[in-house]
Amino acid sequence: MILVVDTNILFTQFWKNSFTKNLFKRIELELFSPEYVLKEIKFHMQEILERTEISKEDFIKLREELVKMIKFVPLKEYSDFLKDALKLSVDENDIDFLASALKLNCAIWSKDPHLKQQNKIKVLTTKELIELLISYNTS
Numbered sequence: 001m002i003l004v005v006d007t008n009i010l011f012t013q014f015w016k017n018s019f020t021k022n023l024f025k026r027i028e029l030e031l032f033s034p035e036y037v038l039k040e041i042k043f044h045m046q047e048i049l050e051r052t053e054i055s056k057e058d059f060i061k062l063r064e065e066l067v068k069m070i071k072f073v074p075l076k077e078y079s080d081f082l083k084d085a086l087k088l089s090v091d092e093n094d095i096d097f098l099a100s101a102l103k104l105n106c107a108i109w110s111k112d113p114h115l116k117q118q119n120k121i122k123v124l125t126t127k128e129l130i131e132l133l134i135s136y137n138t139s
Contacts, residue, residue, distance in 0.1 A: 001028055001029055001030070001106075001107075001132075002030045002032070002104055002105075002106040002107075003029060003030070003031055003032070003106055003107055003108065003109045003124070003129075004032050004033060004034075004097050004101040004104060004106060004107070004108045004109070005031050005032065005033045005070060005108075005109050005110075006033075006094075006097055006108060006109060006110035006111070006112060006115070007033075007040055007041075008110065008111045008112060009111065009126070010033060010037060010041065010066060010070070011041070011044075011048065013062055013063075013065070014048050014052045014054060014059065015052055016052065016053075016054070019126075020126055023126070023129065023130070023133075024066075024069040024070070025069060026133065028133065028136065030071070031069065031071065031109075032070065032072075032073050032100060032106075033070050033071075033072055033073065033097075033100070034072070034073055034075070034078070034096035034097065034099075034100050035072040035073055035074045035075065036075065036096060037072065038063075038067070038072055041063060042063075045059060073104075075096070077103065078096070078100045078102070078103040079099070080103070081098075081100075081102040081103045082095060082096075082099045084098075084099070084102055085098035085099035085102060088118040088120055088121065089118070090114050090117050090118075091112075091114055091115075094112070094114075094115055097110070097115075098115075098118075098121060101121045102120075102121065107121065107122035107123065107124050108121055108122070108123045108124070109123075109125075109126070109129055110123055110124075110125070111125060111126070
């Protein structure tokens with residue numbers, strides 16, 4: 001299953017004992033995110049360090065792991081879909097995720113309820129994704 005992963009899901013990579021981190025490693029998941037998210041994560045490094053109480057070294061290690069698990073898509077690869085994404089978005093911060101999902105013809109994995117206000121792209125919460133994976137593995 002191909003998914004575009006929203007920033008709020010990627011941030012969970014840095015939480016101790018993150019259940020979501022284990023989902024990143026699932027074989028049946030092929031995960032993508034806009035490349036600019038790497039800069040956003042770096043920008044929020046201090047906040048992440050304070051909230052998670054991890055060291056800077058651990059942050060760097062976890063960020064490197066994230067780069068190995070997620071395919072980060074350059075803007076030029078989904079830029080043709082930005083105009084359509086803009087029409088779907090209620091929050092300008094979501095445009096790159098929507099455009100990436102349009103380009104890849106896939107769902108978005110996100111905790112943001114406002115992303116579900118559009119009806120063109122399927123948006124899955126972590127709970128919905130787990131339920132889908134369970135049903136996939138039992139069928």
